[in-house]
Amino acid sequence: MKKAAVLASLCILVLSLASQASANLAQFAGKWQNTNPNTSGITALEVTVSGTNVKVHAWGKCHPTDCDWGTMQAYAYAPNAGGNLQATAQAISVVHKESFAERLLIIRPAGNELRVESYTRFTDSSGRTNYIGSEMFRKGAPAPQPAAEDCVSFNPATTTVQQIQGRWKVVDGSHWMFDFGANKAGADKALAVIKHYRMNKSCFVGRPNPDFAYLLVGNKPPVGAFQGEDCIKFNPANIKVQQVQGRWKIVDGTMWMYDFENRKNEADQALAIMKKYGFSQQCFVGRPNAPFQYLRK
Numbered sequence: 560m561k562k563a564a565v566l567a568s569l570c571i572l573v574l575s576l577a578s579q580a581s582a583n584l585a586q587f588a589g590k591w592q593n594t595n596p597n598t599s600g601i602t603a604l605e606v607t608v609s610g611t612n613v614k615v616h617a618w619g620k621c622h623p624t625d626c627d628w629g630t631m632q633a634y635a636y637a638p639n640a641g642g643n644l645q646a647t648a649q650a651i652s653v654v655h656k657e658s659f660a661e662r663l664l665i666i667r668p669a670g671n672e673l674r675v676e677s678y679t680r681f682t683d684s685s686g687r688t689n690y691i692g693s694e695m696f697r698k699g700a701p702a703p704q705p706a707a708e709d710c711v712s713f714n715p716a717t718t719t720v721q722q723i724q725g726r727w728k729v730v731d732g733s734h735w736m737f738d739f740g741a742n743k744a745g746a747d748k749a750l751a752v753i754k755h756y757r758m759n760k761s762c763f764v765g766r767p768n769p770d771f772a773y774l775l776v777g778n779k780p781p782v783g784a785f786q787g788e789d790c791i792k793f794n795p796a797n798i799k800v801q802q803v804q805g806r807w808k809i810v811d812g813t814m815w816m817y818d819f820e821n822r823k824n825e826a827d828q829a830l831a832i833m834k835k836y837g838f839s840q841q842c843f844v845g846r847p848n849a850p851f852q853y854l855r856k
Contacts, residue, residue, distance in 0.1 A: 584608055584635055584648040586668050591696035594672070600692055601675060606651075606666075611635060611644045615653045615666070626824040628655055629800065633666075658805075658821035659683040672697055708832065710762040710775065715753050720746045729753070729851070736761055737851045745845040752788065752844065752853065756781040764829045770819050771809075771829040773838070774853045780836040781855035790842040790855075795834055800826045809833070816841060 588608040593601060602625050605616040613633040618625040633653040635644045655662045663678040677692040713731040720743070721730050727746040729737040739746040752758075757776050763769040774781065784790075793811040800823065801810045807826040808815040819826040837856055843849035 584611065584613070584645045587613070587635075587648070587651055587666065587673070589698050591673055591698055594695045594697050598694060600677065600694060601664075604666075604673070604675070604696055606633070613651050615651070615664070617653075617655065617664075621824065627827045629823065629827055631655060657823070659685070669695065708762055709764065709766060710760045712760050715757050715759050718750060718753055720750050739845060739850050742845060742850075745850070748787075749844045749851040752785055752842075752851075755785045756783075756853075756855070758853070762832075764832065765819070765822060765825040770822070770825065771817050771832075772852065773832065773836075775836075780838055781853065783855070788842055789844065789846060790840040792840055795837055795839050798830065798833060800830050 585608055587606045589606060591604040591606070593603065599620050601617055602620050603618045607614045607616075613635050614630050615633045616630040617628040619628055620626075631653045633651045635648045635651045637644050637647045638649055650665055650667045652666070653664045655664065660679055660681050660683070662680075665676040665678075667674050667676075673696040675694050675696060677694075678689070679692070680689045681687045711734075713734065713736065718729060718731045718736075721728055721735075722743075723730070723735065727739045727741065727743045728735040729739075729746055729749050737746070737749055739749070753774070756774075758774040758781060759777065760775040762773050762775060764771040776782075793814075793816070798809055798811045798816070801808055801815075802823075803810070803815060805821075807819045807821065807823045809817040809819075809826055809830055817826070817829060819829070833854065836854070838854035840855045842853050842855060844851040
């Protein structure tokens with residue numbers, strides 16, 4: 560079945576190239592916006608070209624913000640085996656894989672625009688019919704910006720530890736933030752961390768039940784060290800989103816830090832946040848299954 564799918568994809572590509580005039584590979588490079596603002600498919604593309612190496616960053620329609628499909632390796636095609644890719648490229652292709660489907664994208668020049676044909680094959684045994692789409696993209700529009708951060712402000716000066724219905728919690732007024740169950744010492748330590756750094760924003764990716772949470776001091780990361788804290792150092796330049804045994808994770812080398820299951824868009828958003836603030840320490844209070852985690856520089 561896999562070989563048949565690959566052969567079908569190659570046949571589609573050959574047919575799509577047959578009637579196309581050659582184009583300079585650099586013509587594909589740049590930021591492209593879908594000409595249809597009401598599309599339910601791909602909303603924007605960013606194509607980068609270095610020699611004959613091509614990469615495509617794509618965004619798909621999601622609510623409330625577009626899903627970041629990430630940067631994918633693409634491949635350029637000349638009219639024949641001896642063709643010069645940089646001078647005579649007629650199309651580029653890229654494959655985007657999700658937990659439920661695989662999309663083959665064929666991207667070709669169409670005057671001053673790009674035509675993107677998508678061939679979606681469902682892989683989740685849902686019985687849905689594979690389908691074809693075609694959309695036009697116009698150059699010059701900026702690529703989508705990262706989704707706004709989801710943060711709740713609180714006052715570290717009025718934050719306390721309270722026992723509520725037999726459970727020790729870190730609270731700010733009537734708003735409880737962290738639940739330590741019977742572990743009062745853990746709640747006290749988390750409160751001490753909050754006051755030490757003067758943290759005043761609790762932020763999330765993927766509520767409810769977020770897989771990634773962090774705290775800020777105003778609009779900046781916590782900086783420095785707190786005596787006795789439990790932290791693991793990592794290199795923010797090395798962390799990346801990687802699929803491990805079918806699950807999307809943020810990893811640092813062979814160590815995985817956060818698990819997003821099939822939600823690659825949330826993993827990408829969390830990674831962008833970690834790099835934005837330059838976090839280099841992942842810290843815990845109450846391991847294992849720490850009810851309070853934070854990141855700092």
